[in-house]
Amino acid sequence: MHPIRIAYLTAARSAVTLLADPAVAKEWDAASALAEFRVGGLAGHLASQILAVPGVLAEPVPPGEPVGLLDHYARGTWLGAPVDDEVNVGIRRSGERIAADGPAALLAAAGAAVDDLSAALPAEPDGRVVHLARGPWSLALEDYLTTRLMELAVHSDDLAVSVGVPTPELPAEALDPVLALLARLAVRRHGQPAVLRALSRAERAPANVTAF
Template structure:
């Protein structure tokens, strides 16, 4: 299965989560993430789907794409403070998206996903996608992996926030997400820390988090 199909399956899980009554009932309540409401977190989750729409609407970029590892090395939000400009802006955008309410957001997400099912099938995986919010470009396949990372992490966040049971990702999505996070963890903490965390509990570090 292609990364495009893996992304579409993961995005469909996010839309299905938005359709659960628990999310609607707790929309204005705090989520498990500090300073995020359930609705704001849902808005941020669904934004990952909306962010793919320009790929279908704009011509291929003439920029040279960078690698996924370079993309995350440049990302200012990873080590930014919770109350810093980058993270405050991300939360504000999620809350703004959620302000339309759960039902309109759900309908808009379904429509976006239907359009992407048709449009992505026509595009090459090595198509170059420029991201104006960052100022650099990725290949379409790499861009979709970044969306799957966001979707995977925040599906878990939102599910736990509403007391649900977290559904497993399809293997075709989990594999590239896990591979990328493993690379990022090793780069941040070192190979030994990662290996010990996975195989030697007696020597495992306290954390091997990526974000």
């Protein structure tokens, strides 16, 4: 199986373990570390990085070449959008809707989806392309899973901080693609010198090299 598929499943299982932490249910209705997001809604958004994948795998793929990974982000309307922008309001509403039945139901759904994907992803052929209907555009499966892998890693940290538990640590084979993607996005946003200095020269490091 392709390493990105393995990495994605590793991060998905880690996210399910985090969702099972009693602190998540305890803080369900509290404010999260993200502006305007309840813990429950953030948990729903984290789980959506698992729950949405089967639907994407089932989506018909129209003719045409898939876009590249960085092109996918260049087309995204949420990058840089303020917290009250329609796209971010929609993301929060979606998280709340997914989490509407409570922490136990969300955990069960996410766990079942990981089990299904553990069987489905190895069976997908090399060169598989998926279509993102909300784009609308297509991506190579591995590029799509890289986007979900990054979301799982970043929002696991958000959720862990929100409920006061340690951030789950992923093995290098799962974290390295996330760091590579974030670094590429940061270079595109801030330029090579800024990112190089942030990583190597404290005396010249810029104040901000965030990818988003």
